[in-house]
Amino acid sequence: MTSFLNSVDVAAFDAIYHQYHHAVFKNICLLVEQHDVAEDILQEVFLAFWNSRHQLDLAQGAGNWLFVVSYHKSLQYLKKTAAEKSKLAVYPAIREMMEDDNAVLRESRLALINEAINLLSPGKKKVFQLCRLEGKTAAEAARILGISHHTVKEYLQASSKSIRAYIASNQATVPVVGTLFLTIYLQ
Secondary structure (H helix, E strand, C coil): CHHHCCHHHHHHHHHHHHHHHHHHHHHHHHHCCCHHHHHHHHHHHHHHHHHCCCCCCCCCCCHHHHHHHHHHHHHHHHHHHHHHCCCHHHCHHHHHHHHHCCHHHHHHHHHHHHHHHHCCCHHHHHHHHHHHHCCCCHHHHHHHHCCCHHHHHHHHHHHHHHHHHHHHHCHHHCCHHHHHHHHHHCC
């Protein structure tokens, strides 16, 4: 079967998987507490990445795309679980928002996140990318960037606050459920 696969695609996928799988798994675990379920969602995210590889514009890198898809896959799981327990019946507005969630909304959230990240100073942007999108620890980011661990933590805190503020000021373009997730993620 692998003889039919483009070796360049496979090598690129492997590199992206190894670079991002820890960070994507952390993102999923922010919403989904069960380790085995989070692993299943991680596999779904990378399967979606593989299946969409020819349509994706990864000029900004794969991290943002993987972040948004991991968020949506996690929400789909939570939605299914909640529906099975009939807890969403109490909150019909949330159900409608989740049902209306589609590719256009995903793209708008991705664009909003990219806008917020691009407004950061270069140092804060790099720290945010290393820690939040690539899953590096503050110590690893400090070593990579040649700055103190304390500075990394300050940059991460300031960039998270800035991104939350940007999203809050533009929340008309992001549904409430997405805003809640981003607020939790950026803490």
